[in-house]
Amino acid sequence: MSEVAPGSGVGRGMAARLSYVDWVRGLAILVMIQAHSLDAWTRVEDRATVGYGWSAIIAGMGAPMFLFLAGVSVALAASGRERKLGGPARAAASIRRRGWEIFGLAFLFRLQSYVLNAGTSLAGLLKVDILNIMGPSIVGAAALWQAGRRYGPRLALFAAAALTLTLLTPPVRGAGFLSIIPDPLEWYIRPTPGRSTFTLFPWAGFVFAGGVVGVLIAGGSSRSGAGRFSDRWPFQAALLGGSLLLVAGAYLASYLPSIYSNSSFWTTSPTFFLMRVGIVSALLPLAWFYEQRPRLLARWITWSPMALFGQSSLFVYWVHTELAYGSASLPLHKRLPFGRAFAAFLLLTLFMFVLTLTKNALVRAWQERRTV
Numbered sequence: 001m002s003e004v005a006p007g008s009g010v011g012r013g014m015a016a017r018l019s020y021v022d023w024v025r026g027l028a029i030l031v032m033i034q035a036h037s038l039d040a041w042t043r044v045e046d047r048a049t050v051g052y053g054w055s056a057i058i059a060g061m062g063a064p065m066f067l068f069l070a071g072v073s074v075a076l077a078a079s080g081r082e083r084k085l086g087g088p089a090r091a092a093a094s095i096r097r098r099g100w101e102i103f104g105l106a107f108l109f110r111l112q113s114y115v116l117n118a119g120t121s122l123a124g125l126l127k128v129d130i131l132n133i134m135g136p137s138i139v140g141a142a143a144l145w146q147a148g149r150r151y152g153p154r155l156a157l158f159a160a161a162a163l164t165l166t167l168l169t170p171p172v173r174g175a176g177f178l179s180i181i182p183d184p185l186e187w188y189i190r191p192t193p194g195r196s197t198f199t200l201f202p203w204a205g206f207v208f209a210g211g212v213v214g215v216l217i218a219g220g221s222s223r224s225g226a227g228r229f230s231d232r233w234p235f236q237a238a239l240l241g242g243s244l245l246l247v248a249g250a251y252l253a254s255y256l257p258s259i260y261s262n263s264s265f266w267t268t269s270p271t272f273f274l275m276r277v278g279i280v281s282a283l284l285p286l287a288w289f290y291e292q293r294p295r296l297l298a299r300w301i302t303w304s305p306m307a308l309f310g311q312s313s314l315f316v317y318w319v320h321t322e323l324a325y326g327s328a329s330l331p332l333h334k335r336l337p338f339g340r341a342f343a344a345f346l347l348l349t350l351f352m353f354v355l356t357l358t359k360n361a362l363v364r365a366w367q368e369r370r371t372v
Contacts, residue, residue: 021287024065025309028310031062035062037320037344067204069280070141074210077095099137102135102138133198133204162211162277169201170269209281
């Protein structure tokens with residue numbers, strides 16, 4: 001990848017060669033732009049329409065996709081760096097550094113918003129958003145990857161961490177004793193209106209769930225060196241089948257009596273968490289099979305706009321969020337009918353695509369000048 005993205009979180013290496021992972025990350029970018037632009041610009045009276053309702057359901061998959069793909073990339077990049085750097089400790093250390101960098105970028109992003117937008121408060125600098133959760137989760141995922149040391153233990157550790165976080169979410173949300181801890185720390189544990197939407201419980205669980213799939217992909221290497229087994233259709237078909245079984249099983253389990261007294265399906269339910277994990281996991285083999293399309297078609301489509309977005313997701317995240325919610329689009333905030341808001345989302349997507357192409361061209365030109 002050309003850069004570390006909120007959906008990847010870990011940088012160059014093995015993940016850079018898996019274009020289908022970039023493709024799914026690009027899809028997540030599209031969902032993210034749709035979510036933010038329609039949320040920022042659709043007028044209140046149109047938010048009860050069927051179109052906006054369906055867009056909100058789709059928008060709800062954006063954050064799970066990014067966090068899950070961050071976990072996938074942790075395992076892929078760590079495996080690649082283990083071979084390059086000469087051991088799991090060094091590989092994990094490099095991933096942890098990137099996790100802390102992303103955590104720092106979360107505060108830089110908030111500082112930018114404070115400077116550029118009049119009326120924002122200093123308390124907003126501590127608001128917990130997806131980067132605040134992603135950074136520490138990547139650090140934790142790198143630690144688990146190192147602790148596992150081998151294929152089987154790593155799978156077990158990532159799966160246990162993901163399940164623990166989602167199973168503990170309902171009791172954590174209702175725990176009265178958490179009110180004694182400082183508010184900025186509590187915002188990381190359970191949501192507080194205006195201060196946090198994303199919390200470690202259960203959102204960090206998506207990173208660890210992605211780690212499971214990342215270990216599966218990285219562990220599917222051919223012992224003979226003939227290439228990754230995960231690059232072959234039996235692995236991808238099995239991953240797709242297993243993902244769909246997880247979705248179906250979680251859906252059926254949602255009709256069983258809950259073991260919690262305070263769990264809500266759309267917010268804290270472990271079954272909803274597992275359904276989303278299965279859906280995002282299924283997108284990876286689907287993207288892989290799409291890339292195996294007939295060569296006649298591939299001949300005419302030599303590059304993928306979706307993969308381009310996926311390779312530049314941090315850049316797109318940073319710019320489009322400010323454009324959607326910031327002062328630049330203030331006249332549009334909650335003032336557009338749904339149809340016009342949707343058209344504006346398409347225009348913003350096109351603008352971000354052109355801006356990404358321009359940024360990439362400038363970076364290439366700068367790199368070429370450095371090598372002269």
